[in-house]
Every structure is written in structure tokens, then in C-alpha cells.
Amino acid sequence: MANFENLPDEILLAIVGQVRHDSLPAVARLSKQFNRCANAMIYRFVHFSEPPKSREHKELQFPDWTSKHRQPLPAFDNCPRGDSRIYQISLFLRTVLESQALRLSIRAASFKWRTRDIEDKNPAWKHKVSILKWPKALKTFHFYIPFEYSSFPYLIAPLSAGGFVKILRPQRKTLEELYLNSGAASGRASRKAIKLRVYPKFKRVGLALEVLFISRYREALRRIHFGGNEHPTISELLPAGLEELQLELYNGCPFASFFEDTPPEKLNLRGGELSDWLCEIVRNKKSHYPALRYIVLWQEVRDGRDQFDPHKEPGCAKVVAASEAAQVQISWVASRKAPLFSSSPKCNLAFLVPLQTHDITSSMSRNNPAEPHHLYSMGPPEFFSTEHCGLCRLRFPVARLRGLDSWQSDFRAEICFYPDNQTNMGITHPATLGDVLEEIDVAVSGHRRIPMVTILRQTLNRQNSRLDQTAFCFHDWCYSILMWKVSDLTKLELYRLIRALTLGASICGDIYQDHGQLDPPSSMLKLPIERRFCIWEYVGLQTAYSAFVLVAGETTRLARSLNCFNDRKILSMQEPHLSIKKISVFGIEYIQELYNMEASKSEDKISGSVTGLIFAESLGGICAIKVLGIGWNTGWHGKVPDRGHVWFGFIKGTVSRLLWNYSGLHCTSISDPGSFSADQTLWDHPSPPSVNPDAAIFDFERDIIGSIRPDKAPRKRFYRYLPLLQGNEYVSGLTIYLTGNGILGLEAHFTKTSHLSGCRKGCAIHFSLHPRERIVYAWLRTLDLPSPALAIPTLRIQTTFGRAGSFGSHILPQQVMTDKYKWILLKSKGCISGFYYEAPISPVITRLAVTSDATSQVDPPLTPQYATWGIPSPTIAARNSCQSQS
Numbered sequence: 001m002a003n004f005e006n007l008p009d010e011i012l013l014a015i016v017g018q019v020r021h022d023s024l025p026a027v028a029r030l031s032k033q034f035n036r037c038a039n040a041m042i043y044r045f046v047h048f049s050e051p052p053k054s055r056e057h058k059e060l061q062f063p064d065w066t067s068k069h070r071q072p073l074p075a076f077d078n079c080p081r082g083d084s085r086i087y088q089i090s091l092f093l094r095t096v097l098e099s100q101a102l103r104l105s106i107r108a109a110s111f112k113w114r115t116r117d118i119e120d121k122n123p124a125w126k127h128k129v130s131i132l133k134w135p136k137a138l139k140t141f142h143f144y145i146p147f148e149y150s151s152f153p154y155l156i157a158p159l160s161a162g163g164f165v166k167i168l169r170p171q172r173k174t175l176e177e178l179y180l181n182s183g184a185a186s187g188r189a190s191r192k193a194i195k196l197r198v199y200p201k202f203k204r205v206g207l208a209l210e211v212l213f214i215s216r217y218r219e220a221l222r223r224i225h226f227g228g229n230e231h232p233t234i235s236e237l238l239p240a241g242l243e244e245l246q247l248e249l250y251n252g253c254p255f256a257s258f259f260e261d262t263p264p265e266k267l268n269l270r271g272g273e274l275s276d277w278l279c280e281i282v283r284n285k286k287s288h289y290p291a292l293r294y295i296v297l298w299q300e301v302r303d304g305r306d307q308f309d310p311h312k313e314p315g316c317a318k319v320v321a322a323s324e325a326a327q328v329q330i331s332w333v334a335s336r337k338a339p340l341f342s343s344s345p346k347c348n349l350a351f352l353v354p355l356q357t358h359d360i361t362s363s364m365s366r367n368n369p370a371e372p373h374h375l376y377s378m379g380p381p382e383f384f385s386t387e388h389c390g391l392c393r394l395r396f397p398v399a400r401l402r403g404l405d406s407w408q409s410d411f412r413a414e415i416c417f418y419p420d421n422q423t424n425m426g427i428t429h430p431a432t433l434g435d436v437l438e439e440i441d442v443a444v445s446g447h448r449r450i451p452m453v454t455i456l457r458q459t460l461n462r463q464n465s466r467l468d469q470t471a472f473c474f475h476d477w478c479y480s481i482l483m484w485k486v487s488d489l490t491k492l493e494l495y496r497l498i499r500a501l502t503l504g505a506s507i508c509g510d511i512y513q514d515h516g517q518l519d520p521p522s523s524m525l526k527l528p529i530e531r532r533f534c535i536w537e538y539v540g541l542q543t544a545y546s547a548f549v550l551v552a553g554e555t556t557r558l559a560r561s562l563n564c565f566n567d568r569k570i571l572s573m574q575e576p577h578l579s580i581k582k583i584s585v586f587g588i589e590y591i592q593e594l595y596n597m598e599a600s601k602s603e604d605k606i607s608g609s610v611t612g613l614i615f616a617e618s619l620g621g622i623c624a625i626k627v628l629g630i631g632w633n634t635g636w637h638g639k640v641p642d643r644g645h646v647w648f649g650f651i652k653g654t655v656s657r658l659l660w661n662y663s664g665l666h667c668t669s670i671s672d673p674g675s676f677s678a679d680q681t682l683w684d685h686p687s688p689p690s691v692n693p694d695a696a697i698f699d700f701e702r703d704i705i706g707s708i709r710p711d712k713a714p715r716k717r718f719y720r721y722l723p724l725l726q727g728n729e730y731v732s733g734l735t736i737y738l739t740g741n742g743i744l745g746l747e748a749h750f751t752k753t754s755h756l757s758g759c760r761k762g763c764a765i766h767f768s769l770h771p772r773e774r775i776v777y778a779w780l781r782t783l784d785l786p787s788p789a790l791a792i793p794t795l796r797i798q799t800t801f802g803r804a805g806s807f808g809s810h811i812l813p814q815q816v817m818t819d820k821y822k823w824i825l826l827k828s829k830g831c832i833s834g835f836y837y838e839a840p841i842s843p844v845i846t847r848l849a850v851t852s853d854a855t856s857q858v859d860p861p862l863t864p865q866y867a868t869w870g871i872p873s874p875t876i877a878a879r880n881s882c883q884s885q886s
């Protein structure tokens with residue numbers, strides 16, 4: 001009798017093809033041969049889903065699919081259609097990532113969107129996205145977005161359909177079916193219609209109408225115009241092979257209203273607009289997508305709705321006529337499930353059992369799991385771009401520049417694939433930066449296994465700046481200058497140089513407040529073009545010229561000074577006799593190296609144990625340090641910069657050892673190795689208040705919502721301090737600078753001078769104080785809503801004379817009466833002696849607190865009182881008020 005094991009794989013596949021899908025995992029355990037053949041079936045269609053709450057899997061509401069590409073199984077009634085449900089994505093990935101063969105078996109995938117998937121830290125979502133990037137894998141893809149993301153107050157922007165299609169890009173050459181169900185959440189407007197044409201194989205597409213159709217109302221709102229390169233017309237957007245198109249319509253209005261002369265306001269449509277758009281699609285069938293046969297307009301309707309007959313609607317006459325002429329069948333469907341890909345789920349579903357011992361394919365192509373990015377087969381690895389050129393420190397333009405300034409958009413990036421091994425890195429080919437938030441695929445030279453990376457343009461608010469995720473970007477122009485000047489620079493040296501000169505995200509805020517003193521070329525860009533031409537006549541292209549001067553002079557000099565420690569060093573502080581070596585980087589002097597010399601050679605007379613340390617930091621480097629002891633301190637080693645933003649850090653307690661970090665060019669940070677896991681606090685003032693600012697400052701999320709932030713990696717936290725005392729003089733007045741968004745700056749006035757913290761922008765509100773008057777209480781005023789997004793505070797103060805000053809926009813008395821606002825009394829013991837706040841990344845100050853002196857408070861805090869009149873009606877409102885009277 002012939003043994004199964006002697007049969008060729010084709011016969012075995014035919015046999016396994018007859019097995020119920022839910023029995024396949026058992027078949028896969030029979031033998032190596034069966035394993036190989038059953039796996040191909042099991043992994044064909046995967047659906048990632050939440051673990052079922054009950055054991056009754058059939059009750060799950062999923063966008064079950066049938067596809068043209070479904071697994072060929074005999075069509076008897078209780079036959080499973082054959083998609084594998086995956087409940088534990090990590091187990092699945094562990095199995096499938098090790099095996100190229102299994103990965104190639106996957107033809108189709110589907111999953112459901114969850115709100116928490118939005119957080120890109122969620123590994124499940126990351127994995128889901130990575131599945132989409134498997135090259136040459138998918139034929140069909142279904143994606144279901146339930147309408148749960150927008151539950152107020154969590155105003156999280158969901159991934160747009162446009163963004164999603166972008167993620168699918170690696171599947172461009174194979175994907176034939178795409179289905180994005182927006183779950184009746186239509187109206188989520190995207191800025192650009194999706195260019196489906198870049199997916200030449202698309203045959204069946206189901207999308208929300210808004211993803212392809214941009215009404216004139218939205219067009220006006222977004223100031224876009226159609227017919228150009230940026231915004232092609234619909235016939236230019238649709239793929240050439242299209243056969244079926246399903247459009248999901250907003251289900252808040254019946255079909256007929258979309259085609260009325262005056263559609264309901266909430267549709268944001270003009271009369272006949274949708275009809276004209278549909279006519280354009282069918283009229284261009286011959287020239288653009290000759291295979292088009294069906295257009296389905298679908299509304300998700302839970303209960304029955306009256307049948308809609310387009311032939312009876314006068315507004316549809318044009319569409320009906322045009323589609324008949326073009327032989328395109330347009331249907332109107334109101335149903336619970338999308339008609340194009342839905343079917344009734346009658347199947348038993350297979351659980352996917354991770355196959356380990358029996359999986360012989362996995363051993364055939366096992367990669368070294370210790371290597372990062374060994375998952376290249378999932379698509380190019382992603383890196384975040386830096387904000388500034390790593391060679392001239394000019395900020396990259398937010399949008400692509402053309403013409404004479406286009407050199408600013410041409411960049412390269414240095415990428416380190418292995419954070420612990422700097423010898424393994426690559427430089428990308430030159431490429432052009434796109435707009436902010438765009439992602440760019442760039443080829444990498446000099447790396448064997450990773451020929452291409454995806455670079456995502458970084459936004460200012462991104463806090464995360466891990467080395468292994470950073471693409472250190474620089475102008476191609478600056479690179480060519482540097483290579484011309486220093487031809488023998490190695491790749492490692494270039495990496496060190498760029499990493500040392502690149503400014504982190506937390507520092508960028510300083511630069512904007514310093515009005516771009518770091519990038520002189522940018523001031524040129526503010527001049528009108530004809531003035532720039534006048535200057536260019538003399539100096540050539542000024543901006544490129546400035547970059548040339550900076551790189552040929554400063555950066556080249558620094559490239560030759562790359563001789564200090566590369567990362568970290570621990571220095572004993574038992575008997576410190578410090579000696580430093582300085583280096584000037586773009587006009588600021590930094591500590592390049594720091595030695596602990598023998599006592600005899602030292603100039604410093606340090607005696608006794610060290611009890612603390614102050615250091616001055618500017619733009620990510622340590623400029624000066626001062627060592628403190630009992631009854632003695634050293635002077636500043638190094639120079640505290642006299643311009644730009646300087647931050648002071650404090651290390652307190654008996655310090656025996658210190659950890660110094662170096663960038664290869666200069667010292668970047670100092671910390672106590674014992675408190676390595678804690679945040680480091682830096683102040684803009686050399687003698688800040690002695691508080692733990694993070695704990696003392698009012699925190700909306702912690703104190704009102706009661707949520708505790710998840711543990712983050714320790715980082716530097718920057719605080720600004722504005723004392724209200726100068727010597728013995730108390731402040732004579734206080735000015736707060738405000739916009740509708742909140743406080744931008746605080747200024748303390750004294751008889752001869754004033755001190756500003758933040759910036760002087762927006763509306764200035766001044767409060768003068770009598771020479772004997774003190775501020776005694778301060779409140780933050782916020783809207784009483786459980787949303788941190790709306791909780792940006794303004795300030796109210798009370799003086800010892802019983803006067804109150806309120807800074808912030810006018811508020812309506814009736815809103816006070818109905819408790820729309822909340823006043824938070826800031827903790828203070830005596831009179832208020834200063835304000836401090838966490839330096840914000842955006843200009844608006846959100847975390848503000850006060851310091852106080854020891855005087856005793858006499859008066860109790862007054863409850864905020866508000867006059868009982870409303871805003872006086874301006875004349876422009878007079879007409880409305882007449883109407884309301886009549």
C-alpha cells in the first residue's frame with residue numbers, strides 16, 4: 001500500500017485542500033510533508049482579531065469576507081471558507097517571521113481597527129502595519145475601522161484612509177482588492193483624495209466616498225483646486241484595471257437627499273455635485289479604466305430602509321443615463337453589511353496554532369534573531385528625520401522648496417542600523433525632502449542587507465529621539481563641501497560629527513525663541529525675492545553661500561577636532577582636581593574633555609568632600625561646571641554663555657562618582673550614576689527655588705483626571721523661573737502676554753528694569769502694584785472639562801490690598817454660574833515670590849506654579865467674583881437682534 005509520505009506535494013496539497021479548515025492545524029502535526037502542505041493553506045488568509053469573549057466564535061461581529069481569491073474549497077454548506085483567525089499576534093509573528101515560506105503563503109489579511117492601535121507604541125499595531133509591508137504577499141486586504149475613536153474628550157486623530165493606503169504601498173504590485181470600511185463614520189475628510197491609480201492591479205475597491213470625492217465645499221475649506229498635478233480629477237485617480245467600485249455614503253441622510261437640488265446642510269454638498277462626479281467617472285470609462293462594470297453606492301443601515309429607485313428621482317436622471325450609455329451598472333444598496341465583499345458567516349474558523357517543533361520550513365531560513373532589522377522582508381525599516389542639517393544647522397524647510405532654494409530640500413541621511421555597533425551604518429543616496437509628515441523611501445549605499453529605508457519627517461513635538469530610530473539628515477550640498485574639504489573623513493567620523501552637531505527635539509524650542517541666531521541663512525529667506533536677487537548679484541546664492549562658509553569653515557574645523565571621548569566616562573569625585581579642555585562649536589564654548597589631575601599638577605585647591613555640582617548647558621552641550629563643598633566652591637570651569645538660552649542643572653548630595661556623556665565633540669550631559677533612572681531637572685536660572693518642580697506643579701492629568709502617566713525613559717526636563725524679588729525690591733508690576741490659546745510670557749517690572757520669561761507676543765495685560773503691596777494668592781483658571789486639550793490655564797492673582805487681577809479672555813457670567821470654569825488655588829505659604837513653569841514645546845505655558853516667602857498670610861483667598869453683564873453687543877450684531885425682537 002502506498003504510503004502518504006511517498007506522495008508528491010501536489011497530490012498532498014490536493015488532499016489537504018479537501019480538509020475542513022479548522023482541522024488543518026491537526027493535519028499539520030501529522031508529518032513533515034503534511035505540515036508543509038497544510039501550512040500553505042492555514043496561512044493563506046489571516047484575520048487578526050481580539051480574543052473572543054465567549055467560546056462561541058460565531059457570534060463575533062467581524063467583517064467576514066469572501067474574496068475572488070479565496071481558498072478553493074468544495075462548496076458544501078458547512079464548509080469553512082478558510083481564513084485563519086489569529087488571536088495572539090505575538091505567537092503568530094514569532095512563527096511566521098522565522099519562515100520565509102510561511103510568509104509567502106499569506107495571500108490576504110484583514111484586521112479591525114482599535115482606538116488603542118493609534119498609539120504607535122502598541123506592538124500589536126506595529127506588527128499589523130509590518131504585515132502590510134511584506135513585499136509581494138497580499139492579493140487582497142480588508143480593513144475595518146469601527147466608529148469608536150472619537151469618543152470625546154479624547155480627540156485623537158485616527159489614521160486616515162490616505163495614510164493607510166500609503167502603508168500598503170509595498171503591496172502595490174500584487175494587491176487586487178482593497179476594502180476599507182469606515183464603519184458608518186463617513187465624513188472623516190481627508191485633505192487629498194487617494195491616488196488609487198498607483199495600484200495598477202486594483203480590481204475591486206470599497207471605500208468611503210470622502211476618500212475619493214472632495215466636494216467644492218471642502219475644496220474651498222482646504223483651498224485646493226482640481227485638475228492639477230497635486231489634485232487630479234477622479235478619472236485620473238482611479239486604477240486602470242478597476243472592475244468594481246463600492247462607495248460608502250454617510251448614513252445620516254437617505255439616498256435621495258444626496259441628489260436633491262438643495263441637499264441637507266450636513267452633507268456639505270451642492271445640488272447636482274455628486275451626480276456630476278459620478279457622471280465623470282462613467283464617461284471616462286473607455287479612456288481610463290475600460291474594465292469598470294459596477295459602481296455600488298452603499299449605506300450602512302441597521303434596520304430596513306425604504307427601497308430607493310433612482311429611475312424615479314429627477315436628480316439621478318443624469319447619472320442613470322450616463323451609466324447606461326457607458327454600460328456601467330450603478331446600484332444603490334442600503335444594508336447592514338457592505339455588499340461587495342460580504343457574506344453570511346456560516347463557517348467554523350480555525351485557530352492558528354503556532355507551529356514550532358514540526359515546522360521544518362522555519363529552520364530553513366532562520367535569520368539571526370539577535371540582529372536588529374532582521375525583519376527586512378517586512379519592508380524597509382523606518383527612521384525619523386532630524387529637524388536641522390547636521391552640518392550647517394539650518395532648519396529643513398517644512399515644505400519642498402523649488403528653484404534657487406531647492407538645495408535646501410536635497411538631503412542625505414546617515415543611518416546607524418546597530419546602535420551598539422557604530423561600524424555598521426549607511427549613508428543614503430541624495431533625495432528630496434517632502435512636506436512635513438510625509439515619508440520618503442531612500443536607497444542606502446554601503447549596506448548589504450538593507451538596500452532601502454523609509455524616512456519619516458519628524459515633527460517638533462516628537463519627544464522620542466532614540467538613536468536607532470533616527471536618520472541624521474544633512475544637506476547634500478553641505479555634504480559635498482565637507483567631502484571636498486576633508487576627503488579622508490571616515491564613515492564613523494562623519495556619523496560622530498553629525499550626531500554631535502544635530503540638535504535634539506527638546507532644544508529646538510530654544511532655537512525658535514532665539515530667533516534663529518543659529519541659522520543666519522534663514523533670515524535671508526524673509527527678504528523679498530527682488531532684494532535677494534540684489535544681494536545674490538554680489539555674493540552668489542546667499543543661503544547656499546552661507547552654508548558653504550559655515551561648512552567650509554566651522555564644520556570642517558570641527559571634523560578635525562573629533563578626538564574626544566565618544567560616549568561616556570565615569571569620573572571619581574573623591575578628590576577632584578579638575579582640568580578642562582574647551583572647544584568652540586558654532587560660537588559657543590563647550591567643555592570638550594575633563595580630566596581629574598593629580599593634586600600636585602592641579603591649579604585648583606579643592607579640599608574636603610564634594611557636596612554638589614552646578615553645570616551650565618546650552619544647545620545640548622555642557623559649557624561650564626562649578627563644584628560645591630562645605631564652606632568652599634570652585635569658580636566656573638569653562639564659560640557660561642552670555643547669549644542664547646542657558647540652562648542650569650544641579651546635582652546635590654555627597655557625590656563620589658559622576659557619569660559624563662560625550663558626543664565625540666564635547667560633553668553633552670552630567671549625571672549621578674545613582675540617579676540614572678530619574679529625570680534630570682534643568683532651570684533657566686542659576687539660583688532656582690528649592691522645589692521638586694514636577695511634583696509641585698499643578699498637573700491637569702494627574703490632579704484632575706487622576707491618570708498617571710506610564711513610565712517613560714528618563715529625560716531632561718526644562719523649567720523657567722521668574723523671581724518677583726530683585727535684591728530687596730518687590731516687583732512693581734506684572735505683565736502677562738496672552739493669546740486665545742493661553743499664556744505666552746510673563747514679565748516682572750522693577751523700578752529700573754524688567755525681567756521677561758517666555759515671549760512678548762499676543763495681548764499684554766498689565767497689573768501695577770503699590771510699593772507696599774504684595775501678591776498673596778494665585779489661581780489657575782481652566783475650563784471645567786475632563787479634557788487636557790481644553791485645560792490650558794490662565795492666571796488670576798490677589799494682593800495684600802485685597803485687589804484681584806485676572807489675566808485671560810473675558811468669560812461670560814452665565815458660564816460662571818453654570819460652573820463651566822474651575823479655579824485652582826496654587827499652593828503658597830506667604831506672599832508670592834516668584835513664578836515657575838515647565839518650558840513648553842509649543843509657546844503656550846500650561847504647567848505653572850508659584851514660590852512663596854515666609855511671611856504669614858492674613859487675608860483669606862477671595863472667591864473669584866464676576867460682574868453680571870455680558871459682552872456689549874457690537875453694532876454688527878444689531879441686525880440680528882432686530883430680527884430676534886420681531
Ligand SMILES: [Zn+2]
Pocket residue numbers: 389390391392393394474475478547
Ligand atoms: Zn546644511
